[in-house]
Amino acid sequence: MTAEQRAVRTERADEACRAAYGRIPGPETGVALVAVGGYGRGELAPYSDLDVVLVHDDGVDISAWAGELWYPLWDAGFKVDHAVRTFSEMIAAAEDDARVALGLLDLRHLAGDPHVTLRLRTTMLAGWRRAARQRLGDVHALVNRRHELVGELAHVAVPDLKEAAGGLRDAGVLRALVATWLVDVPHVDLERRRLALLDVRDELHQITGRACDRIAPESWTPLAQALGMPDAEAVQRHVRGNGRRLAHLSRLTWRRVDAVLATQARRGGRRPQLVPLVPGLAISSGEVVLDGKVAPAEDSLLLLRAAAEAAERDLVLSPVSAARMVAECPPLPEIWPGEARELLVRLLASGHGLLGVWETLEETRAMDSLLPEWELIRLLPHASAIHRFTVDRHVVETCLEASRLIRKVARPDLLMVAALLHDIGKGEVGDHSIAGERLSWAVSRRLGFNEHDQAVIARLIRWHLLLAETATTRDPDDPVTLEDVASKVGSSLVLSLLVSLTEADALAASPKAWSAWRSQLVVGLAARVDAVLATGPEEPEETWAEEPDPAVSDDLAAGRAQVQFEVAAHGTGATVTVMAADRVGLLADVSAVLALQKARVRGARAWSRGAWGVSVWETGSESLDPGLLRTRFDLVASGQADLGRLRGGSDALDPTVQVRPEASRRATVLEVRAGDRPGLLHTVLSAVAELDMTVRSAHVDTLGPQAVDVFYLCEVGAGALSDERAAEAAHVVRGALAGPPR
Structure with missing residues (x-):
């Protein structure tokens, strides 16, 4: 069928309407027969109704003959959805009901007084614009x-x-x-x-x-x-592709x-305002756009950065800007740098904002370069009736669900990438879990994950159906069942990630696919399998035992300076090494300095070396000046800096603060997981300092949008905290993180 055929059907219906109107003894002025809706647009489908309205001026009486208009149309075999209204009734109905107003925007003259139709159309359109x-x-x-x-x-x-x-x-x-x-x-x-x-x-x-x-x-x-x-x-892709674009x-x-x-x-005006966001990008009228200050050709990460920033803020990624970045940004290297991988994880874990941004990436063909394998599942229908979405949309929905679970896992970056890739194998023939495992090795390597992480992602994809299938079809108390699952997952890390991936996958398929009963079965099975795996945690501080310590400067040793900062810039940021006399609150002050400089901390390690406190900070800022950092530190340490804006902050997910008594015999291990944001470290470290506790060592990592920070706490001049003090530390830190912005 074509537009020409729709026009033929419409003309046939128009002729019938004109003929029917010509048979009635109506006046020549003050009355008109109009088409509305799809018929008004001239787009009759083979079995569509004729949506028509007989409109008359308020002073015209048509009661004696109006009903006779419809019989010829019915006799001709048309299905007619008709109404009779005065001019003022039409206006009032449109003002009262937006649906009526929308339908009347397409009204078209059929028969009668054309001036009535013209006045009605003009009045309707003017009213629509005036009250929009x-x-x-x-x-x-x-x-x-x-x-x-x-x-x-x-x-x-x-x-x-x-x-x-x-x-x-x-x-x-x-x-x-x-x-x-x-x-x-x-x-x-x-x-x-x-x-x-x-x-x-x-x-x-x-x-x-x-x-x-x-x-x-x-x-x-x-x-x-x-x-x-x-x-x-082919026709499904045609229909769904047009629907996706609309x-x-x-x-x-x-x-x-x-x-x-x-x-x-x-x-009170329409002039757009550019709000700076990050270098190269700004916000304009709710959209992330290029700011004109950084050419896309200068930054291969600009598109990923724009996508992550837009999704995290639930803003629109401007299609025009995105298309330009797709065309002009240099291609990413064969093995992505760490910052690119981090931006992708932030995008995937952004929550509700991901959907619109992902659509823009698809519509601008950005996925062709970011994830060429996406084409395998683009608009691919699911074979299973339980799924409410096509495969590609199911994958995005799985990422949305997984983003709500990142507080539960130690490696949210691996969870989010596994959510993205878990059904990628459905675009190939055979078992999609096996095909997906094979594809994941190439993708995760390209994203820059090390071999261990590649293996974890591959295992998650290979066995992403394992827990749900086993929990509902096998005896969870049978040692053979538990040993079989344990041998397939291989480690407690994989198991914990698999539990969250299972939940996200099920919820994305259908809300009914993840009931309280199924959740209980899966979690219970995982607990039994974890007992079989029974691996003890390692103390992360030991991994830094052989790190070289920086030399103490003459100024610091002689007391002429409070602190020494060493900055080593590299391709994606700078490493800041800090040394000062060890004391309660030292790390809180250093974290405040970096936050005031808007240096995003991606990772940090801290330890004591005799009387000195040493810390190394990986930041995303390349232009940090050691002299300025020292000046800032002096202001912070003397209490002259305004630190109020660094405390608190909002977080889409509740932070988790846990004491890990099994992790160390010499200190109390406090594990904090929260959304990465400026001032987060200062919030935690200052809360600990206010309790007069020392941080013997700290291990800070940013994994996508989540900070996973581990602090080894001790009493001043003593060892681990008592149970009461440990509980107090957790409570105070939790309260500081949950507090409102100041």
């Missing part, structure tokens, strides 16, 4: 409710061409948004996608013999034949509407 700022909130709420109820055309198992997100209803709403003059959309792209879906709907009507918008599984093959496509998979345009346009309305509410 007040009404668009209601329209957006209607759209969101529909999306929640029906799902996405691109990803649900049984898509609805009209009502689903990315369907024909959304295309109509986009046209209505453009009519407000507040925003614009790519008209050519929108119209091409809309017409493609109309062609599919026409063929679906012919196949089913009725007005139908939902594509049942059995309809894909005849649709492929009718549309001249190779097979059911859904992306819809979400992007609504975000822009929200930004325009918010901007006007704040400043």
